[in-house]
Amino acid sequence: MGILIKNGEIITAADRFVGDVYCDGGKIVAVGTGLVKQGQDDVVIDASGQLVFPGGVDAHVHMELPFMGTESSDDFETGTAAGVAGGTTSIIDFVIPGRGQDLLDGLAMWKEKAKKAVADYAFHMAVTWWGDKTAREMEHCVREEGIPSFKTFMAYRGAIGVDDVELIQVMEKAKELGALVTAHCEHGDAVVALQQRFLREGKTTPRYHAESRPAPIEGEATARAIMLARMWGEPIYIVHLTCIEALDAVAEARRRGQVVLAETCPQYLLLDDSVYDKPDFEGAAYVMSPPIRPKGHQDALWAGLASGLIQTVATDHCPFHQVGQKDMGRDNFTKIPNGAAGIENRLGLLWTYGVLTGRIDANKFVDLFATQPAKIFGLYPRKGAILPGADADIVIFDPTATSTISAKTHHHRCDRNIFEGFEVKGKARYVIVNGRVQFNDGKLDVQRGAGRYLPRKLDKVSAPVRQ
Known part of the structure; x- marks a missing residue:
């Protein structure tokens, strides 16, 4: 039919x-x-x-992710269903092995979880440590599994974060394989030091999550990741870019012809750090890493989208319930699970606050929402x-059509929506x-398990991408 x-x-x-x-x-x-x-x-x-x-492609989501002593509240069924309700018909999730766990063991776990997906899905592979088998397993991911993109965390020291030596090793192997390295850019040691200082001073509220991860910490790590990629001749993709300092590092690299790609997310375009001052611990709903930035950064990000410095808008969808999960950190902001829901809302927010305000045109909207993530990560023109x-x-x-975003009506399996009340x-x-x-x-009208795995192959990643 x-x-x-x-x-x-x-x-x-x-x-x-x-x-x-x-x-x-x-x-x-x-x-x-x-x-x-x-x-x-x-x-x-x-x-x-x-x-x-075309159906949307969200290249950055975390369904049923074990993290910070709990698990993100949307599984592959409910999360992809929420995506479908918001026009996102394909996702790329992250296989994130624990530190010391083999990459392929982690992949087997994620394959099993993803069998519930109602829409098509692919995987990035996170390299959370470097061991004797890591290089061989990266090669297997690219050549046998269709996973040609590798995630690195410069934050989360002692857990899933890598140091510079490990990051260089990932870049060297990715270069050999023609794969793409993606990076979460925050200076992990500086974050830990600031967290410890605030806790010693009795500063425990959600506000200090943001204060412990200020924009210069993201800017420095972004510049460092770009420098290392430059030295090893490896393209790099900066995930969830949030601030002027990081955008400046991308712009400088692009001016000299380096292959640097970047994404941002609706929360960084539309919210400011006043959300952390909400009473009754409601600021915890907005705890994510990197955090929401002060006013001023948002306009720079919109300009980055319009100019082509930022190629995609993803969501970093990683929801946690306020009651029973976020409140684990009521007396210590470092114990608040990092993440929020957003996959259902990307379409309406980008159209309303991007296209209808004149910040981007309709063709750019489609490019950010669907076409560029598909092209960058080897899914286009499928x-x-x-x-x-x-x-x-x-x-x-x-x-x-008009609507008001609310946790009461969204399809996310989460008791809060960070865009609550947005028209x-x-x-x-x-x-x-x-x-x-x-x-x-x-x-x-979705079907559990109807989603198909999407093996990928990258083309022309190493060709310079200029403004």
Whole structure:
């Protein structure tokens, strides 16, 4: 049974036109005008007055992640379902082995967890330590598992963080394999020292999570990661960039032709650090790393998106309940699990506060939301495109619909929403995943386990990307 989408305004990263899309067998078969049904049972969706986008690709999520003595509250089923409700039809999660655990043991764990996914998924592999087998396991990931991207944490010392020697070893091996290193950039030792100082001084509230991880600490680590990548001739992707200092380091590297790619997230574009002063421990809902920044950084990030310094907007979706999880750190901010929900809200927030405010245009929106993450991480044109042969992952978007974000109505399995009360104009009316309508006018119709694993291969990562 095919699906024929008629008379929608199709918006891609490069084009905008009124036309039709015909899907069959889980693929886009034709894009044009005057298309007609090919089978008697084909579903016809009249998209007149609606916008048609490729399904979103969120390249940075953490479903059911064991972390800080608990586990993120969305599993692969509920998290990908929330994504579908928000127009995200593919995710890239992170396999994060414990320090001392073999990479492939961690991969086996994540493969098992991901069997519940309702939408397609891929993996990044985190290298959390360097051992005798690490280089061989990285090679296996790239050549046998289709995992050509490796995550490194410059924070979380003593847990999943790596030191500079280990980071260099990862870069050397990734260079040999043609893989991409991604980096969480914070000066881990400085963070620990500030945390200890604040605790000695009796400063235990969520505000001091942010104070212990100030913007210069992110800026320094970003510059250091970029320098090491430069020395080893390895491209690098900076995850969840939040601040002017880090953006400046990216801009300097790009000016000299270095291959540096970057992502940011809606929370860093739209919130400021006043959220940590909310009463009754509500500031804990916003505890994430890096933290929300003071006013001023947000405008710089929007400018970075518009200029091309930042290529993607992901979510770092990693939710924890306020009650029963975040409150583990009520008397000690270092024990508050780091992370928040966001996969369902990326579409509406980027459209409302990016496109409708004139900060980015509609084509840039599609590029940030779907096309660039697919291209960078080896999923394009299967994902992130409305082209014949691409997977039939499509969002039909009503630009006139309005809604208010709330934990009472979202699909995240989490008791808080960091965008609570945000007014959004425009929402997904239909979301087609793998050629099947899985979201229809507010109603999810997903299938547990329907998501497919997406092996990836990177192309042209080492070609300079300039502004």
